[in-house]
Amino acid sequence: MPPEIVYTPDSLLRRPRFLLWTMWHDLLSSRELAWRLMVRDISAQYRQALLGIAWAFIPPIATALGFTLAKDANVFTVGETDIPYPAYVMFNTALWQTFVDAATGPVQAILLAKPMLARVNFPREAIVLAKLGEVIFNFGIKLVLIVGLFLYFRVPLSWTVILAPVALIHLILLGTLVGVLLAPIGVLYQDVLKSLNMIMGFWLFLTPVIYPVPTEGLFGALVSWNPVTPLIVTIRELATTGVLSRSVGFWVVSGCTLLGLMVTWIGFRIAMPYVVERVTS
Template structure:
C-alpha cells in the first residue's frame, strides 16, 4: 500500500509537479545569454568531437552496415539522459532543504522534477537523432514508435535509483562522489562505444545484466536493427525484474527515512 501511495502522490500532485519543473528550468538557466540552449550545447559538442575523431579521424568502419556515428549516438543519447537525470535527482532533496521542512510539501516530487526536466531535453535529442538518420538517408519507420516504451522503461529505472541515491546522500555525503565513479564505470561497461560481439559469448550474460544495456540496445533496435521489444524474450523480464526491485527498494528506503530528513538538513 505504501508503495502505491508514493506513486499516487506524484499523479495527484501533477499540477504542482509541472510548476516545479518550470521553476527548475527558470532557476537553472535564468541570467545566462544562451538560456536553455546550455542544456544541449555540451552533449552536442561531445557528439561532434566523437564524430570528428572516429568518423573523420580514425575513419571507423560501419557497425552492422550502419555508419558508426549513427550506431554510437543511439547509445550515447539515452546515456546522456540517464546520467544527467540521476545526477540532478540525487541532489534534488539536499538542494531544496527549505521545502523539506514544510510539513505539507510532497518531497517525493523533487527527484521526479529533475527527471522530467532532463526528459524534455532528451526529447529534443531524439528529434536530433531522427534528423541525423535522415541526413544519412534513413527514413523513420514503424519500429520508431517503441521509443515511447523505452523512454518509459528508462524513466522508471532512473526514478527508482534516484529515490535510493537522493535519500542516502542526505545522511552520507560521499554518495555523490561514489555515484560519479559508478556512472563513469557504467558508461564504459555499457556497449555504447563497443559492440557486445567483442565479448566471448559465454560472458555476454554479465553485460546483459546491466539495465542500461537493455535501453541502449532498445534504441538501436528501434533505429537500426528493427526489432520489437517483445522479441527480446527473457531480456524484458530481466530488466523489469531489476527495475521493480530497485523501485520498491527506493520507495521503502525513502518512506522509512523521510521523517528524519528535516532533522539532518
C-alpha cells in the same frame, strides 16, 4: 472536518494499507506541485545563460563530434554499427545521458531542496517527479537533434519506432530507481554524490554507447550483464532495424525495475523523515 492525521513513532510498514493509500494520494496530489517545480527549474536553468536553450544541444554535438573524429583517426577501433557511426554515437549518448540524468537527478534535487524539506511538509514525490519531467524535457530537446542527424544520414526507420518511447520510459525508470534509492543516503553522506559521478563514468565504459555490443571475453560478459545494455540496445533497435536481439533481457530488466522502484519508493517514504531529522537538528 478534514480527516485526522496521526503521527506516531511506529513504522509505516505496520499499516500497509494506509501506507499504500498515502503513497497513491501523495502521488496524485503532487502532480501540480511537480509541474510547478519543473517549470521553475527549467526556466531558471536557461535564463541566466547567454546561449539559453542552445546549451541543451551543445554537449551531445561535442561528444559525437569528438568520438567521430577519434574513430576516423583510428584512435580506437569499433566493430560495424548498423547505422552510420555519428548517428549511432549521438543516439546512444542521448539515451545514456538521459539515464544518467534520471539517476543523478533525484539525488541532486533532494540535496538542493534541503532547506525546503526541512521546513515544509509537502509530498516529497513532487521533487522526484519534477526531476523526471525535466529529464524527459531534456531528452525531447536532444530528440530534435537526433531526428536532424537521422535525416542527414538517411537512417532508415522501422515502424516499431512508435514502441520506442515505452522502452525509453523503462530506461528512465531504471535510472530513477537508482536515484531514489540513493537520494536519502545522499542527503546524509556527501560520499554518495561524490562517488556517483565516478560510478557513472565507469558504468559508461560497460555500456554499448560508443561501441556495438561485444560478444566475446570477460568484457562481453560484463557488458551483457549490465542492466542498461538490453534497454539501450532495445530502444535503438526499435527505432532503427525493428529486429530485437535482447528482448528477454529487456523484459527481465523492465520487470525488476518496476518491482524495485515500488520497493525503493516505500523505502524513500520511510527514510525521508529520519533524513530531515538528521540534517537540520
